[in-house]
Amino acid sequence: MSLDLHHRAVVADAHNDLLMAVAARPPQHWGGFFRDRWLPQLREGGIDIQVLPVFIDEQFQPEGALRQTLRMIECGHVLAEANAEHVALCVSGADIDRALADHKIALVLALESAPGIDASVELFSTLFRLGVRIASIAHWGRTPLADGSREEATGSRLTSPGVRALQEMERLGMLFDISHLGSSGVGHVLELATRPVIATHSCARALRDHHRNLTDDQIRGVAGTGGVVCVNFVPGFLTDDAAKMSIDRVVDHIDHVVSVAGIDHVGLGSDFLREVIADLTPPCCEDADDEDPLFDFPDLEGPADMPLVTAAMVRRGMPVEHILKILGGNMRRLMSEHMG
Numbered sequence: 001m002s003l004d005l006h007h008r009a010v011v012a013d014a015h016n017d018l019l020m021a022v023a024a025r026p027p028q029h030w031g032g033f034f035r036d037r038w039l040p041q042l043r044e045g046g047i048d049i050q051v052l053p054v055f056i057d058e059q060f061q062p063e064g065a066l067r068q069t070l071r072m073i074e075c076g077h078v079l080a081e082a083n084a085e086h087v088a089l090c091v092s093g094a095d096i097d098r099a100l101a102d103h104k105i106a107l108v109l110a111l112e113s114a115p116g117i118d119a120s121v122e123l124f125s126t127l128f129r130l131g132v133r134i135a136s137i138a139h140w141g142r143t144p145l146a147d148g149s150r151e152e153a154t155g156s157r158l159t160s161p162g163v164r165a166l167q168e169m170e171r172l173g174m175l176f177d178i179s180h181l182g183s184s185g186v187g188h189v190l191e192l193a194t195r196p197v198i199a200t201h202s203c204a205r206a207l208r209d210h211h212r213n214l215t216d217d218q219i220r221g222v223a224g225t226g227g228v229v230c231v232n233f234v235p236g237f238l239t240d241d242a243a244k245m246s247i248d249r250v251v252d253h254i255d256h257v258v259s260v261a262g263i264d265h266v267g268l269g270s271d272f273l274r275e276v277i278a279d280l281t282p283p284c285c286e287d288a289d290d291e292d293p294l295f296d297f298p299d300l301e302g303p304a305d306m307p308l309v310t311a312a313m314v315r316r317g318m319p320v321e322h323i324l325k326i327l328g329g330n331m332r333r334l335m336s337e338h339m340g
Contacts, residue, residue, distance in 0.1 A: 002311035005320060010100065011306060012049035012328035014230035014269035015110075015179070015201035019052045021279040023075040030075050031082020038303075039086055042105055045306035049096060049328060049335070050105055051134060051200060051269075052076055053112040057280075066123075069116030073130050076109050091131050093336030108335070110134035110200065113180065119144035119161040121168050128172045133339050134200065136177035137165055138185065149211040152182035163192065170195045173340050178202075178222070179232075179269070180212065190221035196338050197225050201232040201269030204256040212237050216260045223261035226338075228330050230269030231257060235297050247300055247312045254326060255316070263322050267331045268309065272302050 018038050025033045042050060054072045056065050080089035088099040090106045099106040109132045117123045124135065137158075138148035145162035147154055158166065166189060169176050176197045178186050189197060199222055205213035214222070214229065222229050231253045235242070238249045257266045274297075299308055313323045 002314040003307055005314065005323060006307040006310040006327070007046050009046070009310070009324050010048045010328040010332050011046045012051075012267060012331035013047055013303065013306070014051045014198070014228075014267055014331060015053055015232070015271045016050060016303065017053055017055055017271070017273065017276045019072055019076060020055055020057070021276045022079055023072045024280055027075070027078065030078045034079040035083050035086075039083060039105075041303040043086075045303035047105060047303055047306060048100055049108065049331060050303075051108045051110050053110045053134075053200070054132070055112040055139075056115050065118075066116035069111070069114075069127070070130075073109060073127070073132065076107065077131065080107055089131060091133060092340035093332075095340075096332065096335055108133050108339075110136075110177065112136055112177075113139035113143060113148070114145070114165075115139075115143065117145075117165075119159075121161050121164045124165060124168045124174065125172060128174055132174065133335075134175045134177050134198065135165075135169060136180055136200070137162055138182065139180050146185040147182040148180050149182050152184065152211050154182070155184045156182065157184050157188035158192075163188075166192055173338070175227075175334070175339055178214075178218075183211070183215070183218070186214070186218050186221070190218070190225065193225050195225065196227035196334060197222055198227050198334065199229045199269075201230055201234075201271045203232050203237045203253045204260075207253055207256055208237060208239055210237055210240075219257055219260045223265035226265075226334075228265050228267045228334050229257050229261055230267040230331070233270045233297065233300060234273060245297060247308055248316075250300070250309060251312045251316050254313070258322070258326075263325055264330055264333075266326050268306075268327065270303070270306070274301050 022034050087105045090096045096106040137145040140148045140150045146158045147156045177200045179199045179202045203213045205215045235245045
């Protein structure tokens with residue numbers, strides 16, 4: 001029953017760094033590498049909408065950040081064009097609807113932390129023209145726009161350019177992503193936001209007290225904007241006890257976010273890291289956070305394993321209509337109504 005349910009659902013994954021692995025290849029191999037390595041996994045996992053974050057490794061920062069940002073965006077376009085019978089790069093809800101109707105995977109470009117922009121907020125418009133439709137403004141540390149979650153002890157809010165970035169993204173129709181933003185920065189965004197915001201890959205702080213996770217007040221705040229909190233699968237954000245790591249722990253966080261935000265404001269943001277990290281030299285995240293060494297997740301290692309999450313929700317006794325919303329219905333609605 002769960003497999004049938006999974007494959008008739010629209011399944012949306014709000015965060016998979018696979019673009020890093022593809023872009024690490026020579027440009028002439030981008031299309032083929034995606035087709036051989038990632039497309040089969042996405043198909044097997046029943047993924048219908050895949051957000052592709054543009055994450056810029058430290059080796060490119062600061063001088064090469066904009067160049068690598070543009071290179072990864074180009075990679076997204078090239079792999080989509082080379083596999084046009086299977087995927088479509090989408091810049092609007094209408095594009096997503098067409099892709100799904102044609103049985104293609106809808107790909108959506110996102111910026112993670114946006115180091116290539118620095119304080120030049122006008123470049124959001126440039127990147128919007130290139131197809132970017134979701135963006136965050138901080139990662140682990142400090143940027144000219146805001147502080148990331150590992151700096152939350154500073155209690156800092158958005159900088160003046162950060163406020164302008166939020167305003168510009170709202171003007172353009174680009175979804176503002178609060179994942180990785182420091183706690184005070186999240187509060188500042190929720191004070192100022194006039195359109196829905198998204199957390200593309202965040203868990204519940206009530207279940208795992210970690211700076212990368214959202215408090216109940218923040219979860220309610222996202223829901224209050226009409227946005228969606230997409231639950232992350234990274235073990236270190238789900239539990240501090242490796243012995244307790246299981247797919248059921250993912251469902252615990254999903255259940256909690258549903259109880260706080262309501263069923264219309266929950267989605268999935270896998271952040272499948274193992275294969276991407278193994279594929280890159282040096283690893284993109286090898287020293288990202290010494291607090292989070294747990295990247296081993298039994299049975300849930302990549303997109304092909306996504307049906308196991310559906311099966312776990314079915315075992316938990318969630319209503320079918322709720323599962324359909326969590327798997328992708330809520331993300332599809334958000335993108336259809338507020339993206340582009």
